[in-house]
Amino acid sequence: MLTFRGGVHPRGYKEYTKDRPIREVKPGKILVFPLRQHIGKEAIPIVSVGDEVLVGQVIAKADGDISSNIISSVSGTVSAIEKRKNIFGEEVNSIVIENDTKDTTIPDMKKERDYKKLDADEIIEIVKEAGIVGLGGANFPTHVKLNPKNRREIEYVLINAAECEPYLTSDYRLLLEFPDRILKGIEIMLRVFPKAKGIICIEDNKKDVYDLMQKKLYGNLSVSACLLKTKYPQGGERQLIYAVTKRKISSKKLPAEVGVIVDNVATVVAIADAVIDRIPLFSKIVTVTGDGFNDTGNLKVRLGMSYQELIEEVGGVKEANKKIVIGGPMMGTSVAEIEGAITKGSSAVISFIKDPIEKNKETNCINCGRCIKVCPINLVPTLLYKKSERMDAVGFEKLYGMECIECGCCSYICPARKPLTQYFKIMKTEVRKNQINKETKK
16 A cells, blocks of 8 residues: 555544535625735735725736735625734735625636647646645645646656545545546646646545546546555655655655656646636635534635634534634644634634543653654654754754654654644744844845
8 A cells, every 4th residue: 555654543533524515605795815825925916995806806916936816706895905814813914805795707707718729838827827826735836836847857747635634525525526627637737747647646545536536537548546545644745755656855855856746636626627617716615524513514615705604604613612723633723713714725624522632731751752653754853852942943953853744743642742743833933034044144
């Protein structure tokens, strides 16, 4: 079975939503569009207060090479351009639109286009204009990923369908409900990389969608499906590349440098929507799950909607709710208040009746080595933790701390309940600050 060294085996909890078909949620009256929903520079507003906008209209343009357009998900009026709190409580520059509920779209949207007549550069430009980023959580602008210097040397286009985070099922539902659209998206990507082979990478706890894809791919010589061992973080970019191709990359290397491009299932669907039907990225499938909600589901929501609207859609939280996590339980963030808008990076909202770490108090490290055994990057978390305690950024970097992918495996397995991943996130930020300061002084 294809896999990687290390990793952990948390319970999946997929049963809450895996059999819940995707359903669309209507947006409310006010939508908020943060200008940074991607890695790179904040997008620049190209609308003003009082302007009328349409569904699918670009309201903020990418700033520079590593940035992404922001698209309006409703028609209506720009009511403000100001700082608004995001789900993590940060004040971020945002465009606020008052929804007129008419859903008037830009011209030609949903008018089918013959993508087979498009060349690679035209496809990349369409993806750029559509504001597509990696929807698996990385938020890296997809048009940049599709345009490496060695485009003709790419050998593999890996479609990340692992969805290894517990609770999350949005990709699973996309595979089950829209397999043909996914295959169209892969076909479009392969037009950009003519020498590449497409591989849909699925964990073996989703054997039903693997079998479905095998049937759909019968006779297809350019795309195949493979089964991965169910293990976290099997869907991590480096882990996926190694599991399928046995090629290794570090944080200083891009997958393209070893002849590989990796994109998430939802990203592939977004590419197909933009290239074939002229539909830019303005919606997202978000899993709302956990025993603390009155209902659960995989919801298709417009970007800019509030998280509170999603929670209301599933009947709200139970009185017994103890904790809400944004994202998956391994790499997500616990929040005290639910406010802020759905963005391109939104993936899930999870509510817990019982806080899984509430009664597990932190104790002294017993040097058991479990964190070393499960680290998928072969780091030594115990030593990194000691450097982090002392805020020793230099020592942390010397121990290859910047290679940490913040997957949470070490924190999950630690019997002393040390918040190792949180420490490492802080230290990585500290190292980057030091690097910026050094550059500034030059």
